[in-house]
Amino acid sequence: MQRPGPDNSVGIVTPQVARFDEPLRLVCGRELPSYELVYETYGELNASRSNAVLVCHALSGHHHAAGYHTEQDRKPGWWNECIGPGKPIDTDRFFVVSLNNLGGCHGSTGPMSLNPGTGKPWGPGFPPIRVRDWVNSQARLADYLGIECWAAVVGGSLGGMQAMRWAIQYPERIRHCIVIAAALKLSAQNLAFNEVARKAIESDPDFNGGNYLSEDRVPATGLELAQQVGRIEYKDEPASGLALARMIGHITYLSDDAMANKFGRELRSGSLDLGDDADVEFQVQSYLRYQGSQFSTNFDANTYVLMTRALDYFDLALEYNNDPVAAFKHARCGFMVISFSTDWRFAPERSREIVDALLAADRPVSYAEIEAKEGHDAFLMPIPRYLDVFSAYMRRVGAPD
Amino acid sequence: MRQDLKHILRWIAPRSRVLDLGCGDGEFLEFLRDKRLVRGTGLEIDQDNITATISRGLDVIEQDMDAGLGNFPDNSFDIVVLALALQAVHYPDRVLEEMLRIGREGIVTFPNFGHWRCRLSLGLDGRMPVSDLMPHTWYDTPNIHFCTVKDFEELCRQKGIRILARDVVGNSSRQPTLSNRWPNLFATTAIYLITR
Structure with missing residues (x-):
């Protein structure tokens, strides 16, 4: 059982593994016959199963988003500033699910896993993965955990792209979408x-x-x-x-x-x-x-190559005639978009493109642009205004309809 | 609840889509949501106000009106509200035109600089007026474009903006007739419902 840690964290957490034996058809046309996803959960799922929040990780992230694995760990999970009791993603109120994405190298099936066909590690032969494949595999994880609809799907950077994809791919399974320091697609510079x-x-x-x-x-x-x-x-x-x-x-x-x-x-x-x-x-x-x-x-290294490619290929509006408005018209959830002033990887202008498309699609959206000096990394930092506005939105996510 | 906002309520049809430019802490949008079931969106630049508005369960966009409103599509709202903010924007005329591009109707409220107390202050005392409604000194104020009831109506005429209704808040609730009959002299706050 989880107990509070010294820094108001969720304390000691233990990763779990979900195995899926139903083949997963990938965007590239290939099929993964079976796969595993490693994940952690924080907080308690309520009786109506309506308080689940999915945290999607960024390029080099993984399932260990909050708390510690052992008493000896020096560093907590990568989003410990935002997940925990009384924090924006408040584990006193939400049941938080954080997984290592397919193709990852922290326990989920990826290039380092054995290819059942050859008995050897997949290595560079692991199928190319798109953000949509991640979202599909995350939906299977939701099924596995008995979660019909997420209270929110939350992510920064590449994680924010997964959250947006959730909103249009599974509109009936997500009530709120929180997109932090992300973009509709990568620029030539990216x-x-x-x-x-x-x-x-x-x-x-x-x-x-x-x-x-x-x-x-x-x-x-x-x-x-x-x-x-x-x-x-x-x-x-x-x-x-x-x-x-x-x-x-x-x-x-x-x-x-x-x-x-x-x-x-x-x-x-x-x-x-x-x-x-x-x-x-x-x-x-x-x-x-x-x-x-x-x-x-x-x-x-193979995971790094795979994940940067998934990032490169992400283009929310591609299948919608390159019109993000048309893409977002499929969404049914509320949106919160957050950007950081000195982020030049996914600058505030990129977030405003998301906001403008949502406004034009007549979707509920809030937007905050946080003054921060930390660049793209700011989404991981305990910046007071960021935590305030994020918390304010999450309170609304948690409020009964 | 501020007087001007109470007056506005009767012009807002149930379930309207309302954009509130300079929504403050969201109190008015919350009022509209509770009384009129509107779907509201606020625009705001003040950090604390943005958090406060979101805390009320309302949507707010962090955006500076002075940088333009071009990202809002034509006719995307039923009503666009600009309450006590006209005097604080760089180009009041452009904001009015944008309001009526984005919304079917617009509601504007502003402090009437033609009020007799303002005239008295400037005319007799020779000082820029400072009042409860306009508590700022001339050199440190967000209010940069004061106008009078007459000025506003003249601008609407020039721009081809139709005034559908006018209301006023007077100095004293006991003398509403004075401010209704001579708004430019007795209205502290002027309130307009406008359209193209």
Whole structure:
């Protein structure tokens, strides 16, 4: 049972696994004969099963969104600031479901899992996954948990895209859609960054076209395996292709000001003084190397490629004649859209495109643009106004109709 | 509830779609929802007001009217309300035109600068008026475009805007006849129902 943690978190949580043996037809035309989804839940499902909230993760996220796995964990789940007792997604009132998406590397079926057809890890042969496939698999998870209709589907960044897709793909199964720091589709600049990141991975000799999992190995599941796969890390500097991809990603997640405030031109070692020939390392270099190397021990390269592609291919309005208004006309839920002033990955203008399409489609929508200096990462941060407005909307989600 | 807002209520048909420009903390939209079952949306730039409006279970868009309202489609609302905000926008004439593009009808309320107390203050004392309704000093005020009842009606005539109804809030509820008969002198707040 969950008990409150020291930082008003949900305390110790244990991931669970749901297995699905009914084949899942994917957007690409291929079929997954069976698959598993790893997920966590926080709070209690009420008797009418009407208080369930689905949390969709972003590019490098996973099911562990809140609380701790063990007493020894240094860091809580990735959205601990927003999920917990008295927090915006209030676990005293909501039953929160957070899963690792299909194709992930934290326990759900993905490139590291065994392909039942070959008995070997899927690796780069894992079928390409679209946001719609995630939403379909999440709907199966909802069935499995006995949740007919989500009180809300919530997500930041790529998670927000899943939430929007939910709204038009399963309009009868979602009452509120909360879209944070997202966009209707990626811009050319976004696509370019993702391509550079993938190229960084692919150009790593150890990547070997994605077949880096040695054939004689039978990978264990979950996080344990993800850490083993950290061996794709280069022996030499720069750490690895994956680390490099993460470094590039991190630059786009932060705002220019946030980087200036955090690091400026501060030196970690060496000196720029005349007559000093010691190697100079800027703080920002050290930070990026640390983030990159951390990531490469915790994330699978094939999953990274798969997830960035899912992000690239997402285009909410594509099947609706490129008209987001027509797309949103299928929705029946209320919308809350939130953006952050210094987010240049999915800037406020991108959120306003969502809002404008919703207004034109005559859907109920609220919009807040939060002053924040943290860039795209702001959606993970405890920014007071963000938490206030998010909480205010979630109280409404929880209010009886 | 502010006087001008109470007056507006009778012009709002049940179940209308209402856009409230500068909705404040959402009190009026909540009132309309409860009394008229309207589907309301607010527009606001003040952070605390936005949170307050959402807390009432109402929808609000964070958007600055002065940056335009072009994102709202033609005829997407039945009624667009601009309550005590006309004097605070950069281009009151453009906002009026946008209101009547977005909505079938518009409701505008504004502090009447032609009220005798304003005239007295400016005419005899030679000072810019400061009152309960307009408590700001001239150099630190959101109110940048004051007008009188006559000014407003002249602008409507120039723009081809039809005034369907006019109402006024006077200084004292005991003398409604004065402000009705001579609104430009006795109305503290002027209230209009307009259309194209």
